[in-house]
Amino acid sequence: MDLPNVTEQSPPTPALSPSASQQFCAGALILLTLLASLGMSGQPSVEEGGKIRVVTSIPDLADITGRIGGELVSVESLAKGREDPHGVPIKPSFVPKLNQAHVLVVLGLQAEHAWLPALIDVARNRAILPGGSGYIDCAVKIKPKQIPRSLLRREGDVHPLGNPHFNLDPVYMKVIAETIAEGLARVYPAGKPVFQANLKRFHAHLDGKLERWLKMAEPLRGLKFVSYHQDTIYFAERFGLEEVAQIEIRPGIEPTQGHLVWLVDRMKEQKVKLVLREPHFGEQLPNWVAEQTGATVAKFLIMVGGNPDVKTYEDLIEFNLHSILQAVQVRTGQARR
Amino acid sequence: MKVLIGHHFFSRHASPPAKELRGRVRGTAAGLALVMGVVMTQAGATDAAAEPRWFDPVGPVRIDGSVAVDTMRRLQDVRVRVAQVENASRGDEMAQTPVAEPSQQGGKGEGTSPTRKSSSVKGRFPGADVTVEPKDMTGRPGGMPLDVPRELDVGRDDREQAILQRQQVLNRFNPALGLVIEAVGGYTQRRQRRVGGDGVDANGMVGTRFPPNWHANLRTLELFASADVDPYARAYVVVGGHAESVDDRTGSAEFGKAVFHIEEAAIQTTSLPYNLSIRGGRFFGEFGYLARRHSHDLPQIDRPPSLAQLFSEAQVDGVEIAWLAPLPFYLQLSAAYGSRFGEVVEDPLSAFRQHPIQGNTVLGKVTLYHDLNDDNNVEVGLSAAYAPQSRALEGSGVLEGDSIDRHILALDYHYRWYPLGRGLRQSFSLHGEVFHDVGQGRRDVFGNTVRQQAWGGYLYGEYRFSKRWRTGFRFDYHQELTEPALVTNPLTGLTGSTVNQTGNRTDVRTYSPYVTFYPSEFQRFLLQYNRSDHGNASDNHQVLFQWEVVIGSHQHGFTERD
Numbered sequence: 001m002d003l004p005n006v007t008e009q010s011p012p013t014p015a016l017s018p019s020a021s022q023q024f025c026a027g028a029l030i031l032l033t034l035l036a037s038l039g040m041s042g043q044p045s046v047e048e049g050g051k052i053r054v055v056t057s058i059p060d061l062a063d064i065t066g067r068i069g070g071e072l073v074s075v076e077s078l079a080k081g082r083e084d085p086h087g088v089p090i091k092p093s094f095v096p097k098l099n100q101a102h103v104l105v106v107l108g109l110q111a112e113h114a115w116l117p118a119l120i121d122v123a124r125n126r127a128i129l130p131g132g133s134g135y136i137d138c139a140v141k142i143k144p145k146q147i148p149r150s151l152l153r154r155e156g157d158v159h160p161l162g163n164p165h166f167n168l169d170p171v172y173m174k175v176i177a178e179t180i181a182e183g184l185a186r187v188y189p190a191g192k193p194v195f196q197a198n199l200k201r202f203h204a205h206l207d208g209k210l211e212r213w214l215k216m217a218e219p220l221r222g223l224k225f226v227s228y229h230q231d232t233i234y235f236a237e238r239f240g241l242e243e244v245a246q247i248e249i250r251p252g253i254e255p256t257q258g259h260l261v262w263l264v265d266r267m268k269e270q271k272v273k274l275v276l277r278e279p280h281f282g283e284q285l286p287n288w289v290a291e292q293t294g295a296t297v298a299k300f301l302i303m304v305g306g307n308p309d310v311k312t313y314e315d316l317i318e319f320n321l322h323s324i325l326q327a328v329q330v331r332t333g334q335a336r337r
Numbered sequence: 338m339k340v341l342i343g344h345h346f347f348s349r350h351a352s353p354p355a356k357e358l359r360g361r362v363r364g365t366a367a368g369l370a371l372v373m374g375v376v377m378t379q380a381g382a383t384d385a386a387a388e389p390r391w392f393d394p395v396g397p398v399r400i401d402g403s404v405a406v407d408t409m410r411r412l413q414d415v416r417v418r419v420a421q422v423e424n425a426s427r428g429d430e431m432a433q434t435p436v437a438e439p440s441q442q443g444g445k446g447e448g449t450s451p452t453r454k455s456s457s458v459k460g461r462f463p464g465a466d467v468t469v470e471p472k473d474m475t476g477r478p479g480g481m482p483l484d485v486p487r488e489l490d491v492g493r494d495d496r497e498q499a500i501l502q503r504q505q506v507l508n509r510f511n512p513a514l515g516l517v518i519e520a521v522g523g524y525t526q527r528r529q530r531r532v533g534g535d536g537v538d539a540n541g542m543v544g545t546r547f548p549p550n551w552h553a554n555l556r557t558l559e560l561f562a563s564a565d566v567d568p569y570a571r572a573y574v575v576v577g578g579h580a581e582s583v584d585d586r587t588g589s590a591e592f593g594k595a596v597f598h599i600e601e602a603a604i605q606t607t608s609l610p611y612n613l614s615i616r617g618g619r620f621f622g623e624f625g626y627l628a629r630r631h632s633h634d635l636p637q638i639d640r641p642p643s644l645a646q647l648f649s650e651a652q653v654d655g656v657e658i659a660w661l662a663p664l665p666f667y668l669q670l671s672a673a674y675g676s677r678f679g680e681v682v683e684d685p686l687s688a689f690r691q692h693p694i695q696g697n698t699v700l701g702k703v704t705l706y707h708d709l710n711d712d713n714n715v716e717v718g719l720s721a722a723y724a725p726q727s728r729a730l731e732g733s734g735v736l737e738g739d740s741i742d743r744h745i746l747a748l749d750y751h752y753r754w755y756p757l758g759r760g761l762r763q764s765f766s767l768h769g770e771v772f773h774d775v776g777q778g779r780r781d782v783f784g785n786t787v788r789q790q791a792w793g794g795y796l797y798g799e800y801r802f803s804k805r806w807r808t809g810f811r812f813d814y815h816q817e818l819t820e821p822a823l824v825t826n827p828l829t830g831l832t833g834s835t836v837n838q839t840g841n842r843t844d845v846r847t848y849s850p851y852v853t854f855y856p857s858e859f860q861r862f863l864l865q866y867n868r869s870d871h872g873n874a875s876d877n878h879q880v881l882f883q884w885e886v887v888i889g890s891h892q893h894g895f896t897e898r899d
Contacts, residue, residue: 080711082758089755090898091714092667092706099612099661118895124661126608157858253857254804280758 056105057112059304060167063313068181068198072191081305084280088115098123108139111164136183138176142166145233157252169234170210177202216321225274228281231302244272267293276300298327512564513890519633522553523881555580557633575601598682612661622653623671623702624720626749626770638865638881642847643793643815648679648693667706695728716751746773769796791816805855813847846870860886
């Protein structure tokens, strides 16, 4: 069927004619050049008398940065202590914080790879890009443990650079504090004496604590345990505990039935009587595993703030030691009965 | 004894069993030789008096797979010898550790005879930590090691660190690559034809781009590449492909044929001042919510029908400028100009004819986000698209080549409950979008253009009840853009269209429950049921199943957040 040719009745009158779009392009180019000539900075600078705005990925680093920076810094952590540090939700409210930050402190070794790069990408702040002046990677002076031999996804969510949970070793926390002090001095050289003095005080303080903790941990030497996620190695090696296996089949991969059967056998064979449960994982599986093997479950925090009363780094280590000691005492008490 | 530069590096790479090694070595032979070149240059610069020179027994290295395997074996021998030497110098290193490590005490002074096949760590690595048996030596279902044996955890010295960094640098300049493979299958009930409906296509299969009853498709094969260009820009490319399904409107001649298209190829600035960023090229512009997602990345298998019949994807050829307000909360404004807007290549799965804007388009979006508290948050976006001159929609009763103006408004809103302590195991989110499309040109029987408008929208809730399982329900409502029937004015012979016989627009409701299973974050299975009520036609039932994997580089982008 023939239809009337309507185009003849109403010839198109383009609103954006070729010349108009050319003008638009030219305008855009001019704008770009202008912006370029204004300097490709896109990064905030510390004002005279103002505070250094620091954003950290996890609360432990916020705690330490606060002590090193003292009055000179204002610190905020993106992750909360009770979260899984590898699975923090990508919230748009983090973007303005990163955008206005002078310094970003990360744990490193790709601990935050699932969420932080996406946020840095859109934060429009050059200073906190990896390699930028305000980017402090706490892992630079760390000797990582558990570096995977092969980078294959069949190994789960492998951390190619090694296990990133080194914040649980107080000795490494001293190294972290040093890295942070150096990083802050890089951003704000005038504050260097303050940072150095605070660092020295913190080191002395932690040394004293460490001595106490090692004494506390003495009865735990050689104690075998199973944890949910592969996040205990630094803590275990520092305090002489022995990590046997994990409930997760691979890092970040939930266990299958077959793995749990294997795990229970392994625990029985090695006489493992302790299951560490990180609070962001469910209670169900650790309890089941403990029930099958006659082991005790102990809460094990991996970050400051994992429990409401754990507010500082010292609290964190003490909480974990107490929790394990308590579990061991409960069990020996039962055995005596 | 700083001469042993390559030792730890190679030991880390040479340790997997030879079977696995052989496969890997062939691929990495060239890279290995390259690194060795670096290593050798380094070695030359070190203390020549130190013994033994680690590369002496290796002989000339050729870039050949089989030779490389042999070379690796010989390197293992060297490694053992090197370990002996290193062991002698290690005693004092351990003493420096601030806290005594009981695990180190067992290994010293025993088992110095190197036997390569011995499973004993002591034998192979004198002085290594041996109180803990390496975990991968035990019979574990699945076979792969749970954990790296301790002897590989020895610290690296500075030179080794430098070499590893160099090795990484060589790779850094390659773009990150990722591949998505997505297969979709299912059962679709054939839709009834609506006689006298749908304008130009009245004699064809009305809107039936559904594949026949049982079907299986490679819906997506997607290649993703991205890298920094320089300090000022980043670039990325997304090339998509799919296999044509049997009943695609292009005809069965295309059946099974692979179709490739550029989904995105864009340059993005990274360091403009004033919180600005500019994108140019072909990209998914800031518009709405699910229109910014690639089809394999949707929370359900298919696109919500209300979106699918509009433009499906917010693909733009043009430039976009976005501004992040320097405020304590998240507020972003963006504006884009493009020579067209919407998906051009048709999704083999979509049952709806898309109506992308074919003409210059201006887009804008405002996004606002608010944290109610740690666990709850809300987000709202308002988007608008304006095209003064778009080509007429197919089947709209206006001839092709005629131009109409189109305005599309979209309001997207989100509520998320993500309890911080257990969000990975239990969370809930509610997402919705409302579309309003004005200016669909229609010509009545008198030859006059009539302005039309159509509403549409979807709402879905998704509940995650374990780390691996999620379930959700989507409701979709839309008015069809191109349903008016063709009629002829008996007096003038002019052809035009009416809205339809009853004077109301045909509306379509779709109900879609679904369940998703994630074995890991790189793989998902999705089972979905669609029931659609099409105005005056009978109901349509559809069951879809999706299996999707991601290999290679995979980063959760800001846009793809849940």
